[in-house]
Amino acid sequence: MFTGIIQAVGTLARIEPRGGDYRLTINAAKLAMNNVNLGDSIAVNGICLTVIELMEQGFAADVSRETIALSTLASLTSGSRLNLEKALTLSTPLGGHLVSGHVDGIGSIIERSEDARSIRFCIEAPSELARYIAHKGSITIDGTSLTVNSINGAQFELNIVPHTLSETIMDEYQVGRKVNLEVDLIARYLERLLLGDKAAEPTRSSGVTENFLAQHGFIR
Numbered sequence: 650m651f652t653g654i655i656q657a658v659g660t661l662a663r664i665e666p667r668g669g670d671y672r673l674t675i676n677a678a679k680l681a682m683n684n685v686n687l688g689d690s691i692a693v694n695g696i697c698l699t700v701i702e703l704m705e706q707g708f709a710a711d712v713s714r715e716t717i718a719l720s721t722l723a724s725l726t727s728g729s730r731l732n733l734e735k736a737l738t739l740s741t742p743l744g745g746h747l748v749s750g751h752v753d754g755i756g757s758i759i760e761r762s763e764d765a766r767s768i769r770f771c772i773e774a775p776s777e778l779a780r781y782i783a784h785k786g787s788i789t790i791d792g793t794s795l796t797v798n799s800i801n802g803a804q805f806e807l808n809i810v811p812h813t814l815s816e817t818i819m820d821e822y823q824v825g826r827k828v829n830l831e832v833d834l835i836a837r838y839l840e841r842l843l844l845g846d847k848a849a850e851p852t853r854s855s856g857v858t859e860n861f862l863a864q865h866g867f868i869r
């Protein structure tokens with residue numbers, strides 16, 4: 650578990666294909682590594698990764714094919730800046746909100762504008778995540794815990810203050826940028842709880858869905 654409060658901005662030193670997946674070598678910058686051990690978890694742009702090798706200036710982690718498919722990791726190159734956070738402990742102040750480090754989907758920056766010393770971003774989430782995003786609720790963007798200022802369908806706005814801009818990678822976000830999204834854990838568990846006994850029933854698909862039609866060129 651994590652809090653969504655970024656502890657350091659590191660860089661990707663190397664990305665190596667390994668039989669269909671990847672190994673990342675990460676320069677941890679100012680992230681304190683003195684109490685990090687092999688097997689510990691570190692959130693990298695909001696993705697919970699396991700430390701498999703410790704180095705003088707950072708660590709290495711393997712990334713599965715599923716993680717690559719569900720996140721923005723495949724678009725990274727050497728030198729890419731990364732939000733880093735070590736796992737939550739019982740003595741860690743919960744300054745953000747409870748974050749699992751499991752990416753729910755990829756969003757797109759569709760607008761960036763100045764608002765005094767802050768920056769406002771409008772982000773479009775995948776349509777299937779819209780029901781989990783609430784006005785003044787919490788959402789995680791590339792591992793950063795943020796508050797939703799407003800929402801319109803699958804689009805939502807964030808107001809980012811100067812401190813957050815300087816301590817995360819958000820200052821480099823431009824229109825078209827893809828970002829990792831994690832919705833509030835409570836919203837997901839509440840939805841499942843409300844299913845009651847139906848939660849035990851297998852999920853059935855009609856076979857012909859809007860996504861199916863779009864993928865096969867029937868609708869745009």
